[in-house]
Ligand SMILES: Nc1nc2c(ncn2[C@@H]2O[C@H](COP(=O)(O)OP(=O)(O)OP(=O)(O)O)[C@@H](O)[C@H]2O)c(=O)[nH]1
């Protein structure tokens with residue numbers, strides 16, 4: 001693989017060039033894991049905060065990432081990951097957005113290492129999938145590698161009429177039972193941008209070196 005393409009892929013700037021056939025048989029996903037590991041070890045971002053964004057498929061993770069970076073929305077499901085860095089309030093934030101389809105959730109653990117924060121994204125407009133999101137969040141909160149990670153929950157898609165309120169969503173996710181770490185739930189919309197930076201404000205405050 002040529003260095004240029006590797007760098008572009010690591011920066012999340014290009015969709016992978018592997019054919020869909022290869023992706024389906026798992027090779028593409030394996031290739032993504034190697035990239036993730038390489039980047040974790042030799043990444044060019046020094047003294048940064050690693051923010052790991054997870055959540056079930058369709059929650060709006062990629063849309064949020066692209067909103068934060070002021071990129072055009074792109075709506076295809078993520079197979080593998082996207083990666084973006086940004087300077088925000090004197091901190092370098094490196095945001096990892098990992099695909100949430102059920103068949104690739106077993107690969108999430110490859111991305112846990114050295115995550116200072118877990119950003120868990122939930123679709124507030126789809127109450128039928130909250131139990132599934134809660135189950136995935138509970139599993140993540142039991143992961144040893146994530147035990148020191150702060151938790152930011154984005155209650156996304158607040159622009160959709162009749163969506164769940166932030167407090168109802170927090171109840172449905174059992175967030176009041178989370179006692180082992182600092183957490184915050186932030187209503188937001190990746191479509192309008194409302195609430196997105198408020199969530200990051202909370203994160204940079206709790207991640208500030210003391
Ligand atoms: N109305 C509305 N739609 C949104 C919002 N955020 C995302 N969407 C839509 O929800 C769909 C899924 O968004 P994605 O960002 O691809 O979701 P994802 O979490 O990255 O999904 P995976 O990559 O499959 O894990 C897309 O059609 C988006 O346009 C939002 O805040 N409001």
Ligand SMILES: [Mg+2]
Nearest residue numbers: 061062077078
């Ligand atoms: Mg995505």
